[in-house]
Amino acid sequence: MVECPIDLSVFNELKEATGSDFIKELVETFMEEAPGILVDLKGAITSGDEDQFRRSAHSLKSNANVFGAHELAELARQMEISGLGSDQEVANQKAIALEAVYDLSTGKLKDLIDG
Amino acid sequence: MADAPARLLIVDDTKVNRMLLTRNVEMLGYQAAVAENGKIAMDLLQEESFDLLLLDIEMPEMDGFEVLEAIKLIPALRDLPVIVTSSVEGIDNVVRCIELGADDYLPKPVNQVLLKARLSSSLEKKRLRDEQKILLRRFATSEVVEDLQESGFALGGSRVHVSVLFCDIRGFTPLSESQPPEETIELLNAYYSLMFEAIECHGGVVTMMIGDGLMVLFGAPQPLDDTAGCAVAAARDMLDLMAKFNVDRVAINKPKINVGIGITTGEAIAGYAGTQDRATYTCIGNTVNLAARLEAHTKVVKCSILIDQTTKDGLADENNIKAIGDASLKGISEPVAVFSVE
Numbered sequence: 001m002v003e004c005p006i007d008l009s010v011f012n013e014l015k016e017a018t019g020s021d022f023i024k025e026l027v028e029t030f031m032e033e034a035p036g037i038l039v040d041l042k043g044a045i046t047s048g049d050e051d052q053f054r055r056s057a058h059s060l061k062s063n064a065n066v067f068g069a070h071e072l073a074e075l076a077r078q079m080e081i082s083g084l085g086s087d088q089e090v091a092n093q094k095a096i097a098l099e100a101v102y103d104l105s106t107g108k109l110k111d112l113i114d115g
Numbered sequence: 116m117a118d119a120p121a122r123l124l125i126v127d128d129t130k131v132n133r134m135l136l137t138r139n140v141e142m143l144g145y146q147a148a149v150a151e152n153g154k155i156a157m158d159l160l161q162e163e164s165f166d167l168l169l170l171d172i173e174m175p176e177m178d179g180f181e182v183l184e185a186i187k188l189i190p191a192l193r194d195l196p197v198i199v200t201s202s203v204e205g206i207d208n209v210v211r212c213i214e215l216g217a218d219d220y221l222p223k224p225v226n227q228v229l230l231k232a233r234l235s236s237s238l239e240k241k242r243l244r245d246e247q248k249i250l251l252r253r254f255a256t257s258e259v260v261e262d263l264q265e266s267g268f269a270l271g272g273s274r275v276h277v278s279v280l281f282c283d284i285r286g287f288t289p290l291s292e293s294q295p296p297e298e299t300i301e302l303l304n305a306y307y308s309l310m311f312e313a314i315e316c317h318g319g320v321v322t323m324m325i326g327d328g329l330m331v332l333f334g335a336p337q338p339l340d341d342t343a344g345c346a347v348a349a350a351r352d353m354l355d356l357m358a359k360f361n362v363d364r365v366a367i368n369k370p371k372i373n374v375g376i377g378i379t380t381g382e383a384i385a386g387y388a389g390t391q392d393r394a395t396y397t398c399i400g401n402t403v404n405l406a407a408r409l410e411a412h413t414k415v416v417k418c419s420i421l422i423d424q425t426t427k428d429g430l431a432d433e434n435n436i437k438a439i440g441d442a443s444l445k446g447i448s449e450p451v452a453v454f455s456v457e
Binding site for chain 2 (some may be wrong): 001018019020025026029030032033037054055059063065066072077080081104
C-alpha cells in the first residue's frame with residue numbers, strides 16, 4: 001500500500017481546533033490558490049526568475065505543512081533551498097514530480113473533507 | 116465595561132495562511148484585519164490603528180524585512196508589537212527579524228497554544244506602554260513625550276532657535292474674585308481648550324500654564340521651519356477664537372474676555388531642568404524675558420498682539436504689521452522696537 005500523502009494526525013488536529021466547516025473551506029481555498037502558485041513556479045523556471053521560483057516553492061511548502069502534506073512540503077522545501085540551479089531540465093523534472101505529489105495530496109484532502 | 120478586543124493586522128501573501136491565522140486569533144477573542152503584502156500592510160497601518168502585527172516574511176512587492184525596517188522609521192508605529200510568523204529557511208533569517216525589531220518569531224504552521232501565550236504577553240506589554248504614555252501626556256506635551264522616548268531623560272539644555280509666545284487674560288484677577296470659584300475654573304478650562312487648539316494647529320508647544328498665563332514655544336523641542344510665521348498665525352487664531360467665545364459670553368450677559376499676546380524670536384536655551392525626581396521642559400534666555408515683557412506691554416499700548424523686530428523680519432507677509440516705536444521695558448537695558456499685529 002502506498003503511504004498516505006497526508007499526515008492524518010496533523011489534519012485531524014487542525015480539524016478539531018478550527019472546526020470541520022472551516023477546514024473544508026480552507027482545503028477548498030488551498031485547491032483554488034495552489035494551481036496558480038504551480039503556474040508561477042513553472043513560469044519562473046522558463047523565465048529564470050530566481051526570486052519568483054523561491055517564493056512559489058516557499059508558499060507551497062508553507063501551505064502543505066498546514067494540512068500535514070509532508071511529502072509535498074519536503075519537495076517544495078528542497079526546491080526553495082536549492083533554487084533554480086543551472087540546468088533548466090532538472091528544474092522542470094522537479095516541478096513535474098512536485099505536481100504529481102500535489103495531485104495525490106489534494107486528492108486525499110478532497111476525500112477527507114468530503115468523507 | 117470590558118475593554119474592546121485587541122485588533123491585529125495579519126500580513127501574509129497566501130490566502131490559506133491569512134484564513135487560518137484569522138481563524139486562530141478570532142478563536143482567541145481578538146479582531147483581525149488582513150493584508151496580502153507588506154505594501155498594503157504599511158498603507159493600512161497608517162490609516163487605521165492596530166494593537167499588534169502578525170507578519171510573514173516571504174512576500175511579493177514588499178517583504179517582512181522591509182516592513183520591519185519601514186515601521187522603525189515611523190514614530191507612531193515604533194511601539195507596535197510585531198510577531199513574525201513564517202517558515203523561512205535558516206536561523207540567520209530569524210535572527211535578522213529579531214534584530215530588525217520583531218518582538219517574537221513563531222514558526223509556521225503556528226501552534227495555537229504558543230500563539231495564545233505570545234499574543235497575550237505582547238499585548239499586555241503594549242497596554243502598559245500605552246497607559247504610561249497617556250499618563251505622561253497629561254503632564255507633558257506630546258512633543259516632549261516623543262522627545263523623552265527618543266533620547267531618554269537627561270537634565271540639561273541645548274541652544275535652540277525659537278519663537279516664544281506669552282499670553283494672558285486681561286483683568287483676570289478681579290474677574291475671578293467677583294465670581295464663584297467653580298465658574299472661574301470652568302472659564303479657564305474653556306479658555307485653555309480654545310488656546311490649545313490654536314497653538315497646536317500651528318505646531319506650538321505649551322511649556323507653562325500659570326493661572327491664566329501661557330508660555331508657548333515654536334521650534335522646540337522639535338525644530339519648526341517658520342517659527343515666527345507659525346507663532347503669529349497662532350496668535351491671530353487665538354484672537355479669532357476668543358472673539359467667537361465672547362459672542363456667546365455677551366449673549367448670556369457675561370463680561371468679554373480679552374487677551375494680550377507677546378511674541379519674540381531668537382536663540383534660547385531649552386531643555387529639562389529640575390531634579391532627577393521632578394523636572395520640566397523649559398526655555399530660558401533674553402528671547403523669553405522679552406516675550407513676557409511685550410505681553411505685559413500690550414496693556415500699556417492697548418494692542419492685543421505685540422511682536423519684536425526679529426519676529427517681524429521673519430514674516431513672509433508684513434501686511435497689517437504696524438510699527439509703534441521703541442519701548443523701554445522693565446528689565447531690558449536698551450529700548451526695543453515694537454510692532455503691533457493688527
